[in-house]
Structures are given as structure tokens and as C-alpha cells.
Amino acid sequence: EHVYAVIGLGNFGNAVATLLSEKGMEVLAIDADENKVENIVNKVAHAVQMNATNEQSLKEIGMEDVHTAIVSVGDDIASSLLICTYLKDTLKIKNVIAKATDQKHARVLEKIGVDKIIFPEYESARRLADTLISPNIFDIIELSDKHNIMEIKAPSSFFGRTLEEIDIRKRFDVNIIAIKRNVPNAKDDFENDFEETTIISPSPKEQIVEGDVLIMIGLKEHLENIEKI
Amino acid sequence: EHVYAVIGLGNFGNAVATLLSEKGMEVLAIDADENKVENIVNKVAHAVQMNATNEQSLKEIGMEDVHTAIVSVGDDIASSLLICTYLKDTLKIKNVIAKATDQKHARVLEKIGVDKIIFPEYESARRLADTLISPNIFDIIELSDKHNIMEIKAPSSFFGRTLEEIDIRKRFDVNIIAIKRNVPNAKDDFENDFEETTIISPSPKEQIVEGDVLIMIGLKEHLENIEKI
Ligand SMILES: Nc1ncnc2c1ncn2[C@@H]1O[C@H](COP(=O)(O)OP(=O)(O)OP(=O)(O)O)[C@@H](O)[C@H]1O
Ligand SMILES: Nc1ncnc2c1ncn2[C@@H]1O[C@H](COP(=O)(O)OP(=O)(O)OP(=O)(O)O)[C@@H](O)[C@H]1O
Structure with a gap:
């Protein structure tokens, strides 16, 4: 015990x-x-x-x-x-x-x-500073010395295209492990309520919608390239 | 500015x-x-x-x-x-x-x-408390209200088997997004040095080795099931 x-x-x-x-x-x-x-x-x-x-x-x-x-x-x-x-x-x-x-x-x-x-304070100060400097990055989690998991707003050039078409892995050598998306709640018309859902391991046919937040894993320098689009 | x-x-x-x-x-x-x-x-x-x-x-x-x-x-x-x-x-x-x-x-x-x-203090206290309670769990990162990313020591029943054979997704409805593994450094025999490497998006043919740490994503309750093996 x-x-x-x-x-x-x-x-x-x-x-x-x-x-x-x-x-x-x-x-x-x-x-x-x-x-x-x-x-x-x-x-x-x-x-x-x-x-x-x-x-x-x-x-x-x-x-x-x-x-x-x-x-x-x-x-x-x-x-x-x-x-x-x-x-x-x-x-x-x-x-x-x-x-x-x-x-x-x-x-x-x-x-x-x-x-x-x-x-605790230094690590969360680092996460905050990183997300303030890059406003499209919602979070950065260190996985190892070389790899991060990054949550980043989908760039406008991705809207309306499927993951297959964008081919993130080939272009940037990172993987999308999940997508956070706001979907409208099925409520009466006075309540324009949105609910955040998380799509884990999205299929290659998944189409990116404006407002999607992509959760990606890869080498730190490769992830930073996506932020520059 | x-x-x-x-x-x-x-x-x-x-x-x-x-x-x-x-x-x-x-x-x-x-x-x-x-x-x-x-x-x-x-x-x-x-x-x-x-x-x-x-x-x-x-x-x-x-x-x-x-x-x-x-x-x-x-x-x-x-x-x-x-x-x-x-x-x-x-x-x-x-x-x-x-x-x-x-x-x-x-x-x-x-x-x-x-x-x-x-x-900062509450969040890292939570992560520490969770990992102390479950010694096979090395880290738990909250992705959303319902989903976590979990780093957990591979259970002994996985050793020597491929990801395809274990079929984690079918059994537990979680995905392995990376494996952390210690590999020996190619140095002279006096230095028994190990280096941690991270295998991102491992192939289905990847064989689990004792000591592997699996990094998985999924619903919180599904991830907890793996810890019980
Ligand atoms: N009214 C105020 N105006 C300006 N500075 C203040 C005021 N009140 C407190 N401070 C400063 O805020 C700082 C607070 O630091 P403290 O270590 O107490 O707390 P903390 O920032 O919550 O903790 P941590 O050290 O874990 O970050 C101190 O340096 C203190 O001088
Ligand atoms: N020698 C000691 N023996 C027992 N308790 C101590 C001793 N020295 C300091 N403490 C206690 O440790 C606590 C430290 O809290 P403090 O808020 O100053 O720092 P912290 O734990 O680093 O910050 P945080 O509040 O961000 O966790 C205090 O409650 C203090 O009474």
C-alpha cells in the first residue's frame, strides 16, 4: 500500500x-x-x-x-x-x-x-507564449525532444478540399490525428448553438470546413511549416 | 505591431x-x-x-x-x-x-x-496525480472534454506481436499515433548507451518490443481500458 x-x-x-x-x-x-x-x-x-x-x-x-x-x-x-x-x-x-x-x-x-x-509555470508560460506568437496555433504539446503535437487552424487554402486532395503527409511530412469542428446543435431556431466535436483519425475523404482546427503530429520543424501557409 | x-x-x-x-x-x-x-x-x-x-x-x-x-x-x-x-x-x-x-x-x-x-499548477498537479495512480501511464494530455492522448507502457501481452495482430483499434477503439522506443546507440562496447526514438504513425507491421511506450488517442473511457490489461 x-x-x-x-x-x-x-x-x-x-x-x-x-x-x-x-x-x-x-x-x-x-x-x-x-x-x-x-x-x-x-x-x-x-x-x-x-x-x-x-x-x-x-x-x-x-x-x-x-x-x-x-x-x-x-x-x-x-x-x-x-x-x-x-x-x-x-x-x-x-x-x-x-x-x-x-x-x-x-x-x-x-x-x-x-x-x-x-x-508547471514555465511549461504553461512556454505554451502560452508559443500560441500568442502564432495566432493560428491553438496549442503545442511537446511529445519528445524532436516531435510535437500541434493544434492549428486549417489554412484557407484547405477549405472545401479532402484530406486526400491536400495530402498533408506528402507535402509536409506530418500526420493529422484528429480534427476539431463546431457543428450546429439540433435545437429550435432561436438557439444558434454550436457544439465542438472531435473527429479522431479522420478518413482521407474527410472534407475540411472553414473553422476546423487540425491536430497534427510530426517533427517540430515540419509542423512549423504548416503555420506559414 | x-x-x-x-x-x-x-x-x-x-x-x-x-x-x-x-x-x-x-x-x-x-x-x-x-x-x-x-x-x-x-x-x-x-x-x-x-x-x-x-x-x-x-x-x-x-x-x-x-x-x-x-x-x-x-x-x-x-x-x-x-x-x-x-x-x-x-x-x-x-x-x-x-x-x-x-x-x-x-x-x-x-x-x-x-x-x-x-x-499551471492545477493542470500539472492533475497530470502528475494521474500518472502516479497508474504507474504504467507515463502521461495523459487532454485533447477535448471527451478525448485524451495517453502515453502508456505496452502491456506484456503485446510483446513480439505486430500492431496488425494486436488490432488495437478493433479491440479498444483507440488509435496508436506513435511509439517511443529505446534503441541501442552504435557506440563501442564499453558504452551501453540507449537513445529514445519516436516512431510516428507506425505501420501495421511494426512489432512491439518490451519497453515500448505507446502513444494513443481516443475516448477517455476507452483509453482507460488499455491500462487494465
Ligand atoms: N497590484 C499589483 N500590481 C503589480 N504587481 C503585483 C500586484 N499584486 C501582486 N503583484 C506582483 O505579482 C507577482 C505575483 O507573484 P506570485 O509568485 O505571488 O504569484 P504567481 O505569479 O501566481 O505565482 P507563480 O510564481 O507560481 O507564477 C509578485 O511579483 C507581486 O509583486
Ligand atoms: N521547510 C518547509 N517545511 C514545510 N513547508 C514549507 C517549508 N518551506 C516552505 N513551506 C511551505 O511550502 C509552501 C510553498 O508554497 P508557495 O506558494 O510559496 O510556492 P509553490 O508551491 O512553489 O507555488 P505554487 O503556489 O505555485 O504551487 C508554503 O505553503 C510554505 O508554507
């Missing part, structure tokens, strides 16, 4: 502790701030107020039985390093996951052997 | 302002804390220290010429509402994007007409 420890109950830590508990996991939530502990005490199995840089206290609350620890204690890099080092080296916790505030923080966490590093 | 205003230079705001500037965009970065302003002054076109709830000051620094404003001023919901309302209603800024700390914050931002709401 895995016990999950969440150290640091900022927006990220609080959400992780709550979501894991909602799914029936046993969570030990820890924070130095008693207000944060108070707010979560009814939502998790165990909630403890303490300073997590105190090695003795960590041992006393049963940290050694924890299988996975998530550390998100804010901008104080020194604290997060101290806590992660102790969890990994002394308490030998199998899976230590840390939230990093920036690249420099992430590098040091890597050096001390943290198993997984998460950058 | 679009001017982007970034109000609030926490981890998220700072990253957005810096990334947009790196791509050549004109950015007006604003924060009440002069240290934050000092740290960014050489990276953006304009950096101003001010309290953004001060309507008069916002006008004086040219906020009316801004096309897109990104507001991320932290946990004080009242401040973020005040700032967003003024940007949207009084200054008539076309595109106002706000970072929300939680669902309650997001609902109020929606009511006042903010164009886009971002939840």
Missing part, C-alpha cells in the same frame, strides 16, 4: 494532495504554515504542521514508510534541496518528485538525484 | 515576459516589487514598477495601446479581478489572459469576461 507524502501545500502541492486523496490514495500532507494544514485536514488521511528541513521530525512522523514524496516548498531553493537530499539519501525514499521554480533550480535538483522534476 | 503587457512577474509572468521578448515581441513588464522589475529590465522592451490596481497609473504608462495583457498577480483574487475588470471594461483591451490559482478564482474571472484562463 503506497503512502504518498506531499511536502509544501502551495497551489501545486495542495492540488496534488487533494487529487490523490480523491482517488483513494493515502496521503500525508505536510506544511510549516498551520493555515495550510488546517485547510486540508479533512481532505487527506494525515495532515501535519512541521518544518520539513527538520530531519528528526520527518523520521518521527513516519516518513520512512513513504513510497513517493512530492516536494513543492516554493522559491527557497536551499530548503527544497535540503529536504530532497534527506528524503533521497538518508530516508531512501524510492520516488522523489520536486517542483522547480526555474532551470537553475532544476539543474541542482537533478544533481542530487531527484527522480522527476516538474515546472 | 502588437504590444504585450505582462502584469505580475512571479514564475509564470516572468517566464511569459522573457519568452515573448526572446521571440522578438514588444513586452511591457509590470510589477509592484522593484526587485522583480530590476531583474527583468534588460530582457524586455519596457519594465515599470507600479501597483497595477491604480487605474490612473495604468493609463499613464500607455496601457491603452496594449493588444494582449497577461495578468498573474498571485493569490490575491481581489487584485486580479480589479485589474482584469479595468483592462477589459475601461481600457477595452482586446485579449486579457489571467492566471487563476484555483477553480473558484477561475469562475469569477470568467464572469468578468477574461478571454483565457490558465491554471
Whole structure:
């Protein structure tokens, strides 16, 4: 039976502790701030107020039985390093996951052997910046170092043509894995309601309609070419 | 020429302002804390220290010429509402994007007409919690209300069989859009180095190898069935 420890109950830590508990996991939530502990005490199995840089206290609350620890204690890099080092080296916790505030923080966490590093603000800032710069791109999701999944508005030169005719794969070496399209709702005429539907693995005979959003997968540089049409 | 205003230079705001500037965009970065302003002054076109709830000051620094404003001023919901309302209603800024700390914050931002709401911590907490609960699932990306893209370790019953034989689409009604696989690097025998490659749109003849990670697209409930094999 895995016990999950969440150290640091900022927006990220609080959400992780709550979501894991909602799914029936046993969570030990820890924070130095008693207000944060108070707010979560009814939502998790165990909630403890303490300073997590105190090695003795960590041992006393049963940290050694924890299988996975998530550390998100804010901008104080020194604290997060101290806590992660102790969890990994002394308490030998199998899976230590840390939230990093920036690249420099992430590098040091890597050096001390943290198993997984998460950058929520930086990653979503990157996604937002990419979509602001290219207004036809609705989303970019990184699949690997070289490949992305991109959601992009269908260019006007595609309207009314079938996927077969456009032959995206041949021209751009990317694949359309889905199309998001607004279709009118079958309601009475006063309600001009549209509903978004997603067509997964569209057939080659599928005709592109103005307003379609194409979801494509391929090498990053190939996907960028479509944006230039 | 679009001017982007970034109000609030926490981890998220700072990253957005810096990334947009790196791509050549004109950015007006604003924060009440002069240290934050000092740290960014050489990276953006304009950096101003001010309290953004001060309507008069916002006008004086040219906020009316801004096309897109990104507001991320932290946990004080009242401040973020005040700032967003003024940007949207009084200054008539076309595109106002706000970072929300939680669902309650997001609902109020929606009511006042903010164009886009971002939840970096909640969204990545959700992705982490989902992958912790199901250890064979490496990632879950939401494509729409009903569909996900899921990265999942290939179950042992697939090893050595071709995609055609497994017939994922028929059995589970999901599509494999890519396979991530570790292949040995062609180096001298002392270096047992592996390199991750991504096979996009694998052919039906592709044989699954132990360790393969399948990237699939489909309805959320159908994808969850694969995890149960
Ligand atoms: N040594 C420590 N021991 C226990 N809790 C700590 C310690 N240091 C900081 N904390 C707690 O960690 C939490 C960090 O939250 P904060 O909002 O500052 O940062 P964050 O988690 O990186 O940001 P976000 O809110 O975006 O998730 C605070 O609730 C704070 O009380
Ligand atoms: N009224 C205001 N006017 C200008 N700046 C403000 C105002 N209120 C808060 N700020 C600034 O907004 C920033 C908010 O950063 P903080 O780290 O608290 O939250 P956040 O941006 O939600 O979190 P994250 O660091 O996760 O992005 C601070 O730098 C603060 O000085």
C-alpha cells in the first residue's frame, strides 16, 4: 500500500494532495504554515504542521514508510534541496518528485538525484507564449525532444478540399490525428448553438470546413511549416 | 505591431515576459516589487514598477495601446479581478489572459469576461496525480472534454506481436499515433548507451518490443481500458 507524502501545500502541492486523496490514495500532507494544514485536514488521511528541513521530525512522523514524496516548498531553493537530499539519501525514499521554480533550480535538483522534476509555470508560460506568437496555433504539446503535437487552424487554402486532395503527409511530412469542428446543435431556431466535436483519425475523404482546427503530429520543424501557409 | 503587457512577474509572468521578448515581441513588464522589475529590465522592451490596481497609473504608462495583457498577480483574487475588470471594461483591451490559482478564482474571472484562463499548477498537479495512480501511464494530455492522448507502457501481452495482430483499434477503439522506443546507440562496447526514438504513425507491421511506450488517442473511457490489461 503506497503512502504518498506531499511536502509544501502551495497551489501545486495542495492540488496534488487533494487529487490523490480523491482517488483513494493515502496521503500525508505536510506544511510549516498551520493555515495550510488546517485547510486540508479533512481532505487527506494525515495532515501535519512541521518544518520539513527538520530531519528528526520527518523520521518521527513516519516518513520512512513513504513510497513517493512530492516536494513543492516554493522559491527557497536551499530548503527544497535540503529536504530532497534527506528524503533521497538518508530516508531512501524510492520516488522523489520536486517542483522547480526555474532551470537553475532544476539543474541542482537533478544533481542530487531527484527522480522527476516538474515546472508547471514555465511549461504553461512556454505554451502560452508559443500560441500568442502564432495566432493560428491553438496549442503545442511537446511529445519528445524532436516531435510535437500541434493544434492549428486549417489554412484557407484547405477549405472545401479532402484530406486526400491536400495530402498533408506528402507535402509536409506530418500526420493529422484528429480534427476539431463546431457543428450546429439540433435545437429550435432561436438557439444558434454550436457544439465542438472531435473527429479522431479522420478518413482521407474527410472534407475540411472553414473553422476546423487540425491536430497534427510530426517533427517540430515540419509542423512549423504548416503555420506559414 | 502588437504590444504585450505582462502584469505580475512571479514564475509564470516572468517566464511569459522573457519568452515573448526572446521571440522578438514588444513586452511591457509590470510589477509592484522593484526587485522583480530590476531583474527583468534588460530582457524586455519596457519594465515599470507600479501597483497595477491604480487605474490612473495604468493609463499613464500607455496601457491603452496594449493588444494582449497577461495578468498573474498571485493569490490575491481581489487584485486580479480589479485589474482584469479595468483592462477589459475601461481600457477595452482586446485579449486579457489571467492566471487563476484555483477553480473558484477561475469562475469569477470568467464572469468578468477574461478571454483565457490558465491554471499551471492545477493542470500539472492533475497530470502528475494521474500518472502516479497508474504507474504504467507515463502521461495523459487532454485533447477535448471527451478525448485524451495517453502515453502508456505496452502491456506484456503485446510483446513480439505486430500492431496488425494486436488490432488495437478493433479491440479498444483507440488509435496508436506513435511509439517511443529505446534503441541501442552504435557506440563501442564499453558504452551501453540507449537513445529514445519516436516512431510516428507506425505501420501495421511494426512489432512491439518490451519497453515500448505507446502513444494513443481516443475516448477517455476507452483509453482507460488499455491500462487494465
Ligand atoms: N521547510 C518547509 N517545511 C514545510 N513547508 C514549507 C517549508 N518551506 C516552505 N513551506 C511551505 O511550502 C509552501 C510553498 O508554497 P508557495 O506558494 O510559496 O510556492 P509553490 O508551491 O512553489 O507555488 P505554487 O503556489 O505555485 O504551487 C508554503 O505553503 C510554505 O508554507
Ligand atoms: N497590484 C499589483 N500590481 C503589480 N504587481 C503585483 C500586484 N499584486 C501582486 N503583484 C506582483 O505579482 C507577482 C505575483 O507573484 P506570485 O509568485 O505571488 O504569484 P504567481 O505569479 O501566481 O505565482 P507563480 O510564481 O507560481 O507564477 C509578485 O511579483 C507581486 O509583486
